[in-house]
Amino acid sequence: MPTNLGFALLGLIHKTAMSGYDLRKVFAxxxxxxxxxxxxxxxxxxxxxxxxxxxxxxxxxxxxLRPKKIYRPSADGKxxxxxxxxxxxxxxxxxxxYHELMLRFAFHDALDDRKATRRFLRELASGLEEVIADLVxxxxxxxxxxxxxxxxxxxxxxxxxxxxxxxxxxSIRYFPDD
Amino acid sequence: MPTNLGFALLGLIHKTAMSGYDLRKVFAxxxxxxxxxxxxxxxxxxxxxxxxxxxxxxxxxxxxLRPKKIYRPSADGKxxxxxxxxxxxxxxxxxxxYHELMLRFAFHDALDDRKATRRFLRELASGLEEVIADLVxxxxxxxxxxxxxxxxxxxxxxxxxxxxxxxxxxSIRYFPDD
DNA sequence: TCGCACATGTAACGTGTTACATGATTCA
DNA sequence: TGAATCATGTAACACGTTACATGTGCGA
Numbered sequence: 001m002p003t004n005l006g007f008a009l010l011g012l013i014h015k016t017a018m019s020g021y022d023l024r025k026v027f028a029x030x031x032x033x034x035x036x037x038x039x040x041x042x043x044x045x046x047x048x049x050x051x052x053x054x055x056x057x058x059x060x061x062x063x064x065l066r067p068k069k070i071y072r073p074s075a076d077g078k079x080x081x082x083x084x085x086x087x088x089x090x091x092x093x094x095x096x097x098y099h100e101l102m103l104r105f106a107f108h109d110a111l112d113d114r115k116a117t118r119r120f121l122r123e124l125a126s127g128l129e130e131v132i133a134d135l136v137x138x139x140x141x142x143x144x145x146x147x148x149x150x151x152x153x154x155x156x157x158x159x160x161x162x163x164x165x166x167x168x169x170x171s172i173r174y175f176p177d178d
Numbered sequence: 179m180p181t182n183l184g185f186a187l188l189g190l191i192h193k194t195a196m197s198g199y200d201l202r203k204v205f206a207x208x209x210x211x212x213x214x215x216x217x218x219x220x221x222x223x224x225x226x227x228x229x230x231x232x233x234x235x236x237x238x239x240x241x242x243l244r245p246k247k248i249y250r251p252s253a254d255g256k257x258x259x260x261x262x263x264x265x266x267x268x269x270x271x272x273x274x275x276y277h278e279l280m281l282r283f284a285f286h287d288a289l290d291d292r293k294a295t296r297r298f299l300r301e302l303a304s305g306l307e308e309v310i311a312d313l314v315x316x317x318x319x320x321x322x323x324x325x326x327x328x329x330x331x332x333x334x335x336x337x338x339x340x341x342x343x344x345x346x347x348x349s350i351r352y353f354p355d356d
Numbered sequence: 357t358c359g360c361a362c363a364t365g366t367a368a369c370g371t372g373t374t375a376c377a378t379g380a381t382t383c384a
Numbered sequence: 385t386g387a388a389t390c391a392t393g394t395a396a397c398a399c400g401t402t403a404c405a406t407g408t409g410c411g412a
Contacts, residue, residue, distance in 0.1 A: 109325035147287035163341035
């Protein structure tokens, strides 16, 4: 199973076939940058995906530059990518892997299935409520002897989660039923 | 220089001397859990800290259980820990390392210096405004042809940052100037 | 005596980071 | 001709993950 970086690469070439260099530029220039734009990460990741049969790299010598390798997802690659997108949203992911969830959402258009995206957002919203409730009860259990910072740090997390929950609720309307 | 996990360990034993097992429990039971509670991470991290002279582990056979090793920060360890806490808040950290910033804040009481904590929050708040402004202009540059998800994913990040900025502003009052 | 909580570790593995290496093409 | 940009990669290293190994003492 690919890593987040692998899925990000898969997602980008799913839309448009690209070389490793092109991919690096996308990472460098967009908010995807969190998933690293260093050649030491991207080229090995592409090689792994190719070895696993999830992408195919085709040399392009049309421009007589040093040959580019243009990557495309294979049938298997598309299948695995879509399965990744369609996974259930778990509480675990929400508290330990939020970045991955947002990565998945960002690529959700590849599914071309408003119902699936709606489900994603609904699951996210309700998962968030649960995680928020957990944190609220954790907050209650912080003894008075703890420094303010402890409570405030928890509060910071809470506020981010609340913002996310509002966002998820508001976003559902962009994927109407029918 | 220790990793985030190393600093988290340093921060916990700074307050109360503890064994590796105790530390694991703290990680398992609190929101710190993001920094891993697996023995394969914690024991090697403690060993590294000890080799670097930042902590000292003293065997405790008082209870005749399998001997505990109680860890304490060394003078060097305290110095490095406080230097870490006192670091400037950079835009880079805000966009690529937000977790570490919150970890730092959570341990800020070790500094016992309201001025430093105020400075941290002020720098965080103003850094956040800048990062938010950057994202807003990035959002403007997303072509219409992009799927809604692209814009919404960026929006999700924005809302989290805005929530953080509000939190930072509101939190400053807990650290009054004298 | 069986299992559980206490307590500490090691080994294999994958992956990301940084830094370096290589080479073609364009343009001043 | 020399620098910048295009383009792909490798090598060393550190770290975290998972899984396993080992052993003590207590209570049912």
